[in-house]
Amino acid sequence: MQNPLTPEVLADPVALTRALVDIESVSLNEKAIADCVEEVLRGVPHLTTYRHSNTVMARTDLGRAQRVVLAGHLDTVPLNGNFPSTMRGDLMYGCGTSDMKSGVAFALHLAVTLPDPRYDVTYFFYEAEEIESRYNGLTLVAQSHPEWLEADFAVLLEPTYGIVEAGCQGTMRAVVTTHGERAHAARSWHGVNAIHGASEVLRRLTTYEARWVTIEGCDYREGLNAVRITGGVAGNVVPDRCEIEINYRYAPDRDPAGAEAHLREVFAGFDLEVTDAAAGAPPGLESPAAQEFLAAVGAAPIGKLGWTDVARFAAMGIPALNFGPGDPNLAHHKDEHVELTKIRDGAATLHRWLAPA
Numbered sequence: 001m002q003n004p005l006t007p008e009v010l011a012d013p014v015a016l017t018r019a020l021v022d023i024e025s026v027s028l029n030e031k032a033i034a035d036c037v038e039e040v041l042r043g044v045p046h047l048t049t050y051r052h053s054n055t056v057m058a059r060t061d062l063g064r065a066q067r068v069v070l071a072g073h074l075d076t077v078p079l080n081g082n083f084p085s086t087m088r089g090d091l092m093y094g095c096g097t098s099d100m101k102s103g104v105a106f107a108l109h110l111a112v113t114l115p116d117p118r119y120d121v122t123y124f125f126y127e128a129e130e131i132e133s134r135y136n137g138l139t140l141v142a143q144s145h146p147e148w149l150e151a152d153f154a155v156l157l158e159p160t161y162g163i164v165e166a167g168c169q170g171t172m173r174a175v176v177t178t179h180g181e182r183a184h185a186a187r188s189w190h191g192v193n194a195i196h197g198a199s200e201v202l203r204r205l206t207t208y209e210a211r212w213v214t215i216e217g218c219d220y221r222e223g224l225n226a227v228r229i230t231g232g233v234a235g236n237v238v239p240d241r242c243e244i245e246i247n248y249r250y251a252p253d254r255d256p257a258g259a260e261a262h263l264r265e266v267f268a269g270f271d272l273e274v275t276d277a278a279a280g281a282p283p284g285l286e287s288p289a290a291q292e293f294l295a296a297v298g299a300a301p302i303g304k305l306g307w308t309d310v311a312r313f314a315a316m317g318i319p320a321l322n323f324g325p326g327d328p329n330l331a332h333h334k335d336e337h338v339e340l341t342k343i344r345d346g347a348a349t350l351h352r353w354l355a356p357a
């Protein structure tokens with residue numbers, strides 16, 4: 001296959017977005033796009049390029065005092081009648097236009113066109129972000145080549161509609177179980193109904209007052225919700241067990257241990273088991289590179305509501321934020337699209353930030 005990422009395409013972030021969208025790369029099928037990206041980067045004299053599976057990394061080594069990472073995932077969710085891309089006026093439609101090939105286009109465009117950035121830059125294009133974390137290219141490289149990711153600051157080019165979304169919330173899932181005693185429903189007074197026992201759990205949830213936490217000027221609004229409920233044995237049996245699955249989205253001033261302690265407090269007296277936990281990430285806006293980035297964007301950051309791979313950078317000690325042209329509300333939708341002006345503006349912002357002083 002002729003590489004569609006030609007010099008003319010690479011010079012224009014809009015054309016580059018479209019070319020990337022038109023290389024199909026549903027998770028676990030990123031070889032073709034990784035091949036194209038790798039070939040481009042290997043041809044750039046000011047970069048050193050590495051590859052691990054279908055994750056491609058290229059870096060400058062200019063001896064700058066600071067190093068920043070621009071990162072984007074190459075994969076998309078499954079196609080949904082939205083491939084290849086189509087244009088309607090100022091909008092580009094197609095799978096991955098928002099999440100996040102327009103962001104990937106930023107990094108690839110800058111990698112090729114900016115030989116002398118003011119920081120050393122690591123451009124990181126990774127596989128399998130949209131599926132379970134054991135496949136995630138960022139996780140895999142953090143394990144196999146952690147030195148590839150050494151940096152002072154990272155920008156994850158996920159869709160944020162051109163604003164800075166700093167840090168991210170943590171997430172925890174837990175199961176609260178109520179216990180009872182089985183009995184024939186015709187003589188229910190001989191048993192204890194575990195489903196009825198769940199009413200107190202639900203009462204605590206409906207009366208729960210979620211925190212608003214402000215960190216470095218960014219607001220993180222927490223949420224505590226029942227997301228599933230199961231119980232019951234048969235139509236004529238008083239149930240002896242009911243399970244309420246809880247999802248807790250917590251501000252990054254809490255770590256998973258703190259979040260668990262909080263859940264145990266809320267559900268005191270009940271049997272609670274944590275089934276899944278992911279730490280959040282603080283905003284990380286204090287480093288000089290982050291401050292200069294905010295100045296280039298010129299708008300106040302907001303807290304990221306949701307969990308993203310910035311938490312994986314934070315876990316490595318690298319402050320990270322989200323910034324990309326796509327609308328996060330359109331990600332994973334059939335009519336996913338991106339505004340061309342957002343692509344042009346965002347690319348100009350990153351160029352302002354990285355161009356030599």
Ligand SMILES: [Zn+2]
Pocket residue numbers: 073099100129158159
């Ligand atoms: Zn994404």
